[in-house]
Amino acid sequence: MNKEKSAIVYYSWTGNTKIVAEVFSDLLDIPIDPIIEKKIRVSGNIPLAALSAMLGLRSTIEPLMIDLNAVTNLFVAGQVWAGHSTPAINSFIHRTDFSGKKVWLIITGADENRPEKVIQKLKSKIINKGGEVVGIYTLKTRALIGNKDIVTHEEVREPIKDWLEQSNLL
Structure with a gap:
């Protein structure tokens, strides 16, 4: 993987996904850029967040600092809300041209089960x-x-490092 043409973008409301994305960035030695919603989401308003995810809404997001046109290896990190992708991730995917890009999805969530439905929709x-x-x-x-x-x-x-090694990325 060409590190010069690689990047991580992430959306994190509470901080978990940010930590995970930072560890990926550190281990892979590639740049990282947050996906930031223009309207600050109120901390702790889980019912509204869950509803917006379930409805498949998209939030208005700030432009990224990273030039995605120069990126061919893209790690996209986001979490699962109520069994769905977040509005910020929905917006990012909607507005991004993925042509010629290899994409790795990084999904966090509180559910014990792997979020197959979310993974398939994002893929x-x-x-x-x-x-x-x-x-x-x-x-x-x-x-x-x-x-x-x-x-x-x-x-x-350690779990991230193990996965990266098994995936031949380290």
Whole structure:
């Protein structure tokens, strides 16, 4: 994998996905850029967040700092809300041209089960926009209210490193 043409983008409401994306960035030594919603989402309003995800809504997001036109290896990290992708990830995928890009999905969520429905929907959208989904990493995190008890870099580093090694990315 060409590191100069690689990047990680992520959306994280409570901080778990941010930590996971930072560990990927550190281990792979590639740039990272957050997907930021223009309207700040109120912390702890889980019912509204879940409803917006279930309805497949898209939020208005800020432009990225990374030039995705220069990227051929893209890691996209997001979480699952109520069995669906987040509005910020929906917006990012909707507005991104994935032509010629290899994409790795990084999915976090509080559910014990792998979110196959979410994975298949995201894969389908990325493929329809010209991308090739070449890897999927999922990690169970804690459901949070009020941004408390997020995962730590230390607790996610080994499982991520193991996955990267098994995927021949390290």
